[in-house]
Amino acid sequence: MQYEGVLKKMQTEIGHPIQYYMVFETDFLNVNQVLDKQLTITFIKHQCLNCGNDRPIYRQGFCRTCFFEIPSAGDWIMRPELSTAHLDKEDRDLEYEKRIQLQPHIVYLANSSNVKVGVTRKGQIPTRWIDQGAHEAIEIVEVPNRYLAGITEVALKDYVGDKTNWRTMLTNTVVDENLVEWREKLRPHIPQEALPYYLSSREETQLEFPVLQYPTKVKSLNLAKTPSYTGTLKGIKGQYLMFEDNTVFNVRGSEGFYVGITVN
Structure with missing residues (x-):
């Protein structure tokens, strides 16, 4: 073939x-x-x-x-806290940015090499977790735009990692964690603007790779x-x-x- x-x-x-x-x-x-x-x-x-x-x-x-020109490669892609569409402020293409940024986003915990915090659009769950090689993951908040997700991630990065060690992930030298307990531990550090969107009832999702x-x-x-x-x-x-x-x-x-x- x-x-x-x-x-x-x-x-x-x-x-x-x-x-x-x-x-x-x-x-x-x-x-x-x-x-x-x-x-x-x-x-x-x-x-x-x-x-x-x-x-x-x-x-x-x-x-x-x-x-350096197209809207789908703007800085706010990698750094959601830089999103400005909710302010009606353009980066490269306001119509595109509104379409992507002004939709529900999830801040989550994923365990691929260690517990880390991340952000993705709601429609990208569980795809985002799969792409990161996470064998378990859980939602923290579901907010109405990318900016709120971004500032939540920034706040939580002081207390949990935001990077995956890809070598550890690929050799599968990982340890199961209680992500519900992790989420509860991080709850006091969620920004006030995002706290009303806290997801207290979500359970862990387990993922099996081939x-x-x-x-x-x-x-x-x-x-x-x-x-x-x-x-x-x-x-x-x-x-x-x-x-x-x-x-x-x-x-x-x-x-x-x-x-x-x-x-x-």
Whole structure:
């Protein structure tokens, strides 16, 4: 089987285990179905996810020009507390920013390598947790806009982490935590503006990833340095493919790379 196209974040479907799909322009691959099979991934060219041109990818699948111009790469994407659409104030494109920012957002706790706080749109639950490789997660507040979620995250970062150790996540050296207790412990630190939206009755969500074998010491595949790689797929977690020789490949981190994939 052969596939070709530009890499984008793998699409997922909740299940036991989670189902993963690589979606290309004219085809798709259910990645779960090729576990324990040999894959060859070959870099062909770059293809910016916005302009489509063969230019070096700068960040988030975009070339440098697009990254600094398009509204979907504004600073408020990574730093929700910078959102200003609720003030009717434009960053790059007010219509786009209102559409994304002025909708319900969730502040949550997720445990992938350690307990961390995060923000996502309500419609991205549980996708966001899956993408982070969290084996358990829980909602803290559901607020009406991105700004409120952002200031809540900033306030809670003084008391809990906001980063995932991807190496720990991929080797599965993680410890189960009581996220209900964590949420209650953090409640006094939620900003007053967000406190009315506290979700006291939500339970933990447990997530099961399709992994046959975890790597013992991860080696990251960078297609810019190694344009062709062959290995036996042993697992999928977060947005990573994990191979028998301890190589791991971050699909989302390689967005904008146009590749060929052969399944042997």
